[in-house]
Structures are given as C-alpha cells and as structure tokens.
Amino acid sequence: MAVATDTILKKMQRELTEAQHMSADDSIVKKHIANIQLLCELLNEEQPLPESKQEMTDRELKAMMGDAAAEQQPGPGRNPIDHDDANGKSLFDF
Incomplete structure (x- = not known):
C-alpha cells in the first residue's frame, strides 16, 4: 500500500x-x-531520484583535470632536466 506524497509532506510539516x-x-x-x-x-524510496546522464564538456574536464598539455610542454625559461638514472618528470616515477 503506497502512501501519497502529500500525506507524507503534511506529516513532515506537523513534525x-x-x-x-x-x-x-x-x-x-x-x-x-x-x-x-x-x-x-x-x-x-517511493520516488527515486531521476538519474541524470550529463556529458562533461571539454571546459569542465579541463577545469577538473587541469591542462595536461600545458604540464607536458616546458614553458619559456624552463629546461627539462635529463638525468641518466631518472625515469620521468614525476618524483614517483622509478
């Protein structure tokens, strides 16, 4: 037996x-x-929230993830360090 939404809301207001x-x-x-x-x-439980399927725009992705292209390209005045025993740019690259 389902309870009407209006009934539940009235009980919530009373509480x-x-x-x-x-x-x-x-x-x-x-x-x-x-x-x-x-x-x-x-x-x-009676009225589950509608699932919204939204596509992420490029601008939102860039805001969340950062500009990966800018991180990979050394800027002016930046010289990439090249060591024989280094595996990458990150401290965690072993």
Whole structure:
C-alpha cells in the first residue's frame, strides 16, 4: 500500500511544527527530527531520484583535470632536466 506524497509532506510539516514548539527540550526535538528523517527516507524510496546522464564538456574536464598539455610542454625559461638514472618528470616515477 503506497502512501501519497502529500500525506507524507503534511506529516513532515506537523513534525517540524511540533519540534519548533518544543525547542526547549532537546530530546523531544531530536525525536521529531528523527521522525522527519524517516519520512524523508520513505519519500525517497517511493520516488527515486531521476538519474541524470550529463556529458562533461571539454571546459569542465579541463577545469577538473587541469591542462595536461600545458604540464607536458616546458614553458619559456624552463629546461627539462635529463638525468641518466631518472625515469620521468614525476618524483614517483622509478
């Protein structure tokens, strides 16, 4: 038996109102908040969030990952260090 979303929201509002009126007693407020959390979980189970499939733009990828091309190319005034026993540019390249 499914409960209507409107019914759950009204119960959440009632719990919130009661929590606000009993704000002097922390244990009662916490019980009302726990009830609200339970109602939220119930609502989320009945109506799962829509899965959004978004493509990442090149600009977003560059912002997240950095400009890999700029890191690979030495800039003006930068000379790459070349040692016989070094395997790469990173400290962690062994």
